[in-house]
Amino acid sequence: MVVTMDQDYNVISDGAVVIRNDQIVDVGESDQLSSAYQAKKVIDGNGKLVMPGLVNVHTHSPMTIYRGYADDLPLLEWLYEHIFPVEAKFATPDNVRTGTHLAVAEMLLSGTTCFNDTYYFVDQMAEVVDSCGIRAVLSESVVDFPAPNSPNPDVGLSHTLDLIRKWKNHPLIRISASAHTPFTASADSIVRARQMAVDHGLIFNIHLSETRWEVEESIKKHGVSPVKFLDNLGVLDSRTIAAHCVHLDDEDIDIFTKKDVAVGHNPQCNMKLANGVAPIQKFLDRGLRVGIGTDGVASNNDLDMFDEMRSSALAQKLSAGDPSVLKAQSVVEMGTIMGARAIGMGDIIGSIEPGKKADVILLDLGRPHAIPHFNVYSLIAYSLRGSDVETVIVNGQMLVDQRKLLTVDLETVYQKVKRLSKKLKAFAGMPKVMGRSFLA
Amino acid sequence: MVVTMDQDYNVISDGAVVIRNDQIVDVGESDQLSSAYQAKKVIDGNGKLVMPGLVNVHTHSPMTIYRGYADDLPLLEWLYEHIFPVEAKFATPDNVRTGTHLAVAEMLLSGTTCFNDTYYFVDQMAEVVDSCGIRAVLSESVVDFPAPNSPNPDVGLSHTLDLIRKWKNHPLIRISASAHTPFTASADSIVRARQMAVDHGLIFNIHLSETRWEVEESIKKHGVSPVKFLDNLGVLDSRTIAAHCVHLDDEDIDIFTKKDVAVGHNPQCNMKLANGVAPIQKFLDRGLRVGIGTDGVASNNDLDMFDEMRSSALAQKLSAGDPSVLKAQSVVEMGTIMGARAIGMGDIIGSIEPGKKADVILLDLGRPHAIPHFNVYSLIAYSLRGSDVETVIVNGQMLVDQRKLLTVDLETVYQKVKRLSKKLKAFAGMPKVMGRSFLA
Numbered sequence: 001m002v003v004t005m006d007q008d009y010n011v012i013s014d015g016a017v018v019i020r021n022d023q024i025v026d027v028g029e030s031d032q033l034s035s036a037y038q039a040k041k042v043i044d045g046n047g048k049l050v051m052p053g054l055v056n057v058h059t060h061s062p063m064t065i066y067r068g069y070a071d072d073l074p075l076l077e078w079l080y081e082h083i084f085p086v087e088a089k090f091a092t093p094d095n096v097r098t099g100t101h102l103a104v105a106e107m108l109l110s111g112t113t114c115f116n117d118t119y120y121f122v123d124q125m126a127e128v129v130d131s132c133g134i135r136a137v138l139s140e141s142v143v144d145f146p147a148p149n150s151p152n153p154d155v156g157l158s159h160t161l162d163l164i165r166k167w168k169n170h171p172l173i174r175i176s177a178s179a180h181t182p183f184t185a186s187a188d189s190i191v192r193a194r195q196m197a198v199d200h201g202l203i204f205n206i207h208l209s210e211t212r213w214e215v216e217e218s219i220k221k222h223g224v225s226p227v228k229f230l231d232n233l234g235v236l237d238s239r240t241i242a243a244h245c246v247h248l249d250d251e252d253i254d255i256f257t258k259k260d261v262a263v264g265h266n267p268q269c270n271m272k273l274a275n276g277v278a279p280i281q282k283f284l285d286r287g288l289r290v291g292i293g294t295d296g297v298a299s300n301n302d303l304d305m306f307d308e309m310r311s312s313a314l315a316q317k318l319s320a321g322d323p324s325v326l327k328a329q330s331v332v333e334m335g336t337i338m339g340a341r342a343i344g345m346g347d348i349i350g351s352i353e354p355g356k357k358a359d360v361i362l363l364d365l366g367r368p369h370a371i372p373h374f375n376v377y378s379l380i381a382y383s384l385r386g387s388d389v390e391t392v393i394v395n396g397q398m399l400v401d402q403r404k405l406l407t408v409d410l411e412t413v414y415q416k417v418k419r420l421s422k423k424l425k426a427f428a429g430m431p432k433v434m435g436r437s438f439l440a
Numbered sequence: 441m442v443v444t445m446d447q448d449y450n451v452i453s454d455g456a457v458v459i460r461n462d463q464i465v466d467v468g469e470s471d472q473l474s475s476a477y478q479a480k481k482v483i484d485g486n487g488k489l490v491m492p493g494l495v496n497v498h499t500h501s502p503m504t505i506y507r508g509y510a511d512d513l514p515l516l517e518w519l520y521e522h523i524f525p526v527e528a529k530f531a532t533p534d535n536v537r538t539g540t541h542l543a544v545a546e547m548l549l550s551g552t553t554c555f556n557d558t559y560y561f562v563d564q565m566a567e568v569v570d571s572c573g574i575r576a577v578l579s580e581s582v583v584d585f586p587a588p589n590s591p592n593p594d595v596g597l598s599h600t601l602d603l604i605r606k607w608k609n610h611p612l613i614r615i616s617a618s619a620h621t622p623f624t625a626s627a628d629s630i631v632r633a634r635q636m637a638v639d640h641g642l643i644f645n646i647h648l649s650e651t652r653w654e655v656e657e658s659i660k661k662h663g664v665s666p667v668k669f670l671d672n673l674g675v676l677d678s679r680t681i682a683a684h685c686v687h688l689d690d691e692d693i694d695i696f697t698k699k700d701v702a703v704g705h706n707p708q709c710n711m712k713l714a715n716g717v718a719p720i721q722k723f724l725d726r727g728l729r730v731g732i733g734t735d736g737v738a739s740n741n742d743l744d745m746f747d748e749m750r751s752s753a754l755a756q757k758l759s760a761g762d763p764s765v766l767k768a769q770s771v772v773e774m775g776t777i778m779g780a781r782a783i784g785m786g787d788i789i790g791s792i793e794p795g796k797k798a799d800v801i802l803l804d805l806g807r808p809h810a811i812p813h814f815n816v817y818s819l820i821a822y823s824l825r826g827s828d829v830e831t832v833i834v835n836g837q838m839l840v841d842q843r844k845l846l847t848v849d850l851e852t853v854y855q856k857v858k859r860l861s862k863k864l865k866a867f868a869g870m871p872k873v874m875g876r877s878f879l880a
Contacts, residue, residue: 064808064811065812067811067812067813067814067823068812068813068814068815068818068819068822068823069814071767071768071815071818071822072763072764072766072767072768072818073763073764074762074763074764075763078763102808102811103808105808106807106808106809109807109808110809268754270758271754271755271757271758272753272754272757272763272822273757273763274757274758274760274761274762274763274765276758276761277758300822301818301822301823302809302822302823303809304809304825307747307825311751311754313712314708314711314712314751315711315758317711317712317713317714318710318711318714318716318717318755320714321714321716322514322714323512323513323514323515323518323712323713323714324512324513324514325714326512327511327512328511328512367546367549368504368542368543368545368546368549368850368853369507369546369550369742369743369744369826371504371507371542371854371857372505372507372508372857372858372860372861372864373507373508373861374507374508374509374861374864374865374868375508375511378508378511378512378741379508382508382511382712382740382741382742383507383508383741383742385744385747385825385827386809387825387827387828388827410808413808414811417811417812418811418812420812421812421813421814424812424814425814428814
């Protein structure tokens with residue numbers, strides 16, 4: 001069964017997909033295509049569901065090394081007493097490489113074929129992405145406090161420039177520009193990062209209105225909401241993808257609509273850190289592009305987009321007090337084609353259509369939890385899970401075959417993570433010198 | 441690594457569990473136990489997590505046949521125009537058998553070793569449970585409208601009496617008494633069902649305060665909340681497990697505390713049907729026994745208790761606006777020993793301790809999403825999933841080995857479900873004669 005996620009939501013119950021090199025060249029009925037094409041290799045899709053690879057629109061993949069490092073803590077304690085200190089010490093080029101490797105393995109095995117990421121040491125991340133064959137949009141997170149690889153935003157921005165030059169024309173990697181948040185990056189840094197996006201035709205990433213605290217601080221400091229603050233800086237347009245967007249009022253949503261800003265929705269992280277439920281159904285009703293992201297593993301604690309899609313529906317229904325809100329089809333749309341559109345890649349990925357890049361996944365429908373099914377979008381949104389993914393193809397290359405990774409040497413990655421986690425455990429037991437004054 | 445869930449929360453990093461016949465006879469360090477015992481069979485637990493089997497305290501397992509049958513609909517439309525009509529037509533002995541079979545397969549594969557179920561044609565369910573070797577508490581749901589297998593509550597109650605006699609002394613099956621809800625069963629039926637529980641030493645199941653509508657109706661009709669209504673009937677005590685309990689006020693919680701009523705918490709169902717978030721942390725703070733249940737698959741859409749544990753934590757944090765609420769350890773407790781205590785089985789299952797029945801599961805820690813880990817309860821609550829379960833032992837018998845079911849012939853079950861789902865699809869397309877008048 002092929003779920004295309006094309007404009008007409010075509011689902012072909014006995015379908016086939018023809019891939020040549022990196023592209024999808026045809027989609028249609030299985031019997032017609034098998035007589036029309038001479039295939040070098042045939043993947044048997046009997047009893048499988050074929051769909052576009054999932055697009056994780058907001059994550060910090062190197063943070064897999066902090067999985068479960070600090071859970072069940074108040075937000076500021078979590079961030080300032082655990083995450084920032086551990087990152088200050090352990091976000092090294094080598095550890096970023098290791099974390100990214102683990103993340104790519106996890107993403108591929110659970111059906112994610114493209115991710116949009118902001119972190120530090122992005123060159124190392126890009127090398128891992130290149131070696132594993134997954135697709136990614138990567139950016140250096142520009143902040144106004146000393147970051148692991150840049151003492152100030154100037155250095156952060158120059159990293160971005162280097163990355164743009166180095167990875168230009170790579171078939172799988174796009175660089176983007178990124179400012180961390182409106183309260184950790186100065187107005188000047190935000191404007192400059194965004195200008196770099198404009199100059200080089202990149203998307204522009206920023207975390208926005210994730211917590212109520214952030215909104216209150218912005219109003220105290222700038223007299224306006226974080227959204228209005230950014231709009232006043234002139235940095236919001238269709239190249240912007242704003243992550244979280246939990247606390248937007250109607251005026252903020254009007255601005256988003258007028259400027260065609262895309263939203264990166266992180267339902268599980270927003271719940272786990274108790275930040276709230278973003279008004280996703282409202283965003284969709286206004287025609288905004290909304291994609292789904294896992295955020296980093298330190299606040300999730302996994303990169304499973306199926307889990308995230310399901311949670312997005314549950315949280316919206318709960319929040320609206322209406323079970324008919326955010327229907328399964330919208331959820332699947334956000335996880336695929338709308339996510340692709342949110343990161344400026346709707347023209348090349350996100351659906352199974354001739355001319356698009358061949359980012360395709362096959363899921364096993366043979367486990368009890370997948371049986372029976374009456375509506376394919378319900379099946380995907382509510383019943384299937386990352387562990388049902390059997391085959392993953394990115395850019396025409398098979399990266400997961402029968403649940404086995406073909407381009408990642410897991411054992412080597414595990415050994416590195418194991419060594420590192422011993423050091424992290426020791427560090428967790430030490431008194432932190434930075435504490436809450438870290439940002440001040 | 442053995443996570444015992446005993447009173448001291450002992451975790452043994454290089455542990456072993458000794459099972460003889462249906463019982464756990466010893467738990468301790470691997471090297472000590474391997475020299476103290478001569479084992480006939482050794483299951484290699486290297487790289488695995490060993491924990492008590494999960495206890496699903498509230499489900500309607502035969503409803504797996506309606507998985508995805510009616511999603512994303514307003515509650516009353518869902519119930520009266522889809523679920524009740526389809527049950528009236530399709531809840532036959534044969535279909536109940538098929539649905540239970542599919543459910544048991546799904547539960548075993550995802551680590552559930554005991555479930556508490558209320559439905560119709562319970563004798564057929566018990567036969568399936570017996571043949572598969574899972575542990576269950578089963579009850580006939582007594583209602584005051586014509587149920588699939590009983591025209592009136594008298595017949596429903598007589599079914600319960602038959603079941604008690606037939607399944608007495610079965611090593612895996614306990615019968616319980618059950619009244620459906622305070623608004624679908626009359627006061628008389630509720631009192632009689634509960635009296636049967638008292639007379640025969642059974643637990644007593646009831647759905648309670650699931651929706652705001654139910655509470656409002658109760659106040660209109662009886663002048664008091666559903667909890668107070670039941671308390672006035674004198675049916676609340678420690679043998680009662682009340683499912684959902686979303687809309688309880690402080691007085692209701694006082695009554696629960698005084699009467700030691702147990703709670704069956706169904707977080708995903710409560711979200712998906714937009715009923716709200718039950719005040720679980722409050723219940724726990726008052727010392728109430730709270731277990732986790734999946735509810736039926738028509739409102740979930742799966743029976744994965746790992747998924748349900750994770751959702752319970754996320755929803756509590758969100759609802760409280762505090763990420764430190766409902767910590768991972770409490771979640772795992774609710775999924776195991778506290779769930780067992782909630783259904784009156786805390787003395788024989790729910791933890792890995794000498795003298796308890798051997799209901800034990802082994803999970804693979806070798807997948808990327810399980811690595812690294814710093815806190816074992818975080819690992820279980822936030823990272824592991826049903827698909828990580830490799831081995832399942834119930835009552836000393838191995839039922840799942842290397843992710844394969846040993847006591848369920850899946851192909852035969854699938855063929856039956858497939859035939860049935862064709863009929864269900866045809867029925868879904870037909871105009872319903874019952875509509876909302878079904879209950880009237």
